[in-house]
Amino acid sequence: MKLVIDESRCKGCNLCVLVCPYKIFQEGTELNSRGIVTPVLDRPERCTNCRLQALYGRMLCGVCHMICPDQAISWVEERPFEPHKVEVEF
Amino acid sequence: MIAPDWFRDDRLPHIYCTGCGNGTIINCTLAAVEEMGWKRDETIFVSGIGCSSRAPGYILTDSLHTTHGRALAFATGVKMARPDFNVVVFTGDGDLAAIGGNHFIHACRRNVDMTVVCMNNYIYGMTGGQGSPTTPPGAISSTTPYGASEPAFDLAELAVAAGANYVARWTSYHVKELTKAIAAGMQTPGLAFVEARTQCPTNYGRHNKLRTVPAMVEHLRSHAILVRKYERMVAEGVPIPEGAFTVGELVRRSRPAMGVQR
């Protein structure tokens, strides 16, 4: 699964930056075509939900998805599936 | 993940300001609805007027966006006429506690089987940030430029006193807990009242030294005290910090309820 921010919905409030336990979301710096600074993703493959959602068959963590007031954060299927090299920081 | 087909895709993005917590509370409510397994054709969202009340317009079910303060009265009509429907009311602090205060206490007294989610952002957001019955004393709003001088309502305690069968309070920061509380309310026969304190960065935070969205959410988080901890603090005589409020389940009981499907 792949973590995506829907640029057509995101209003750049950075609540995801506040809540992500892996600090995947970072405050952006560049305006997008709608004039909004959307967060950027730092190594999104570290997200537990990306890695394990399919395995467990349910949403894990998902706090960013729940808190996003603009319904802009979701996970999409990745096909063909490519295994990622995951760096987990302890 | 909340199934995208709960949303009216053609209506998004919604009208809420950047960082408004109302969208979060819609997410939590829909997650709870999904947890309950309610069907779209049998779930009715009702709302009054205000920022919070625009919520049903983004949800793909039959929905009733009514007049200011009267949402609970409309919802009572819907639920009593069709007890097989699941009725959820979105409301705000001004809608519920000011103009709709009478309907609120009577809906709690009747204990009509529905779920009321109140997005309490401390002010009237849609009209530009005027003081509401929940504006904390001292807070600056456009009609309390020298600080609010009136005492504020505690909506959850009001619902407990008026007789609702389930009452809980969380904030828009506590998404998982809020979702669980709403789902627990939906399971409880009778009126479930869930107060969700939420940030209004545009009209509240800006005037009250909470200029950024994270600052306002952090303020909500740090001032929330679990009910049990609060009771312990009171018992031990520990002073309660200023501006703190309780979160958690305040009551779950089984008073006689109306409109429960037999």
Added chain:
Amino acid sequence: MQGNAACAEGALAAGCKFFGGYPITPSTEIAETMARKLPKAGGVFISMEDELASIAAVIGAAWTGARAMTATSGPGFSLMMENIGYAAMTETPCVVVNIQRGGPSTGQPTRAAQGDMFQCRFGSHGDYSTIALTPNSVQEMFDLTVKAFDLADRFRVPTFLMSDEIVGHMRERVTIPDTVEVERSRPLAEESLPFEASADGVPGFAPFGSGRAVHVTGLTHDERGYPDTTDPAAHDRLVRRLVAKVESARRDIADYEVTNPDAETVFVTYGPPSRTVEQVMRDRPDDTIGHLRLRVVWPFPEFALHEFPNAKVFLMPELNMGQMVREVERHVDQPVVSLPKIGGELHTPAELVRALEAHR
């Protein structure tokens, strides 16, 4: 049977399944009768916290597809205005009974008046149109209540039974049929949008639970039901249709009685003053006196006035300071004389005869 009881019987006969009310003199007997009989008929009676909530609950119930009504009197009617506008905007079929009493304000709770005739048409803010029926007997309390439900459903508009304390508390013999025929709203066609009107200006009705995910809002909305508050064209299209769907059908809705169409002096009445006129005409068999009695006052059937081609003067006895007389004046060239009577009693036949002699 009492007028108010006959109204409740009419509602039950029409298949009313929801009544939300609040006690107010002189309409309370309707709520009392409904409280007693509606649960036995498989309906719901609920006593709400105020009239604002009563009409709100009625609208909520109406959107589940149930026939719903409330009954009130002047002060309660004033409170209902907000949500009556909402019902007009959202095209909710519902019936509001107003047993009028003396006003303004608390006025005369136990006395009759016809002072709310403009309020039921123009009472809520903004432009809209409504239907108002005016019974003058206990039998008509029954008949017109049934009819009010049909009109409300057919045109998807709040419909008023504008009665008053006299008819509400009058006792007369009533014939209640075993069954009455009812006409429900046209269902929303599969290919139509929820607020997309047919040729008659009335959209099909998809009550909650019919799987159409209808968003009902009091905001200016487009045919999908979605708010569109800034586009002048959207508002123009919606409000023109809300007014036109009722006004353009006024020949269809009209219900009136014409007596002596060749007369030169014509009484125009609605509600109980017609009973005094009838008495005068019985006392003085004289075909120079005409009588137009309206059972539907809104939308105003101005063509009914033209059924008196020889009319030289119109006399209009009303239990108010002269309300509907303005509507009559707008539509005729002949002089129109208002015969107001307030205080709670009907005109006596002698008073009308005096007016007749003075203006003949």
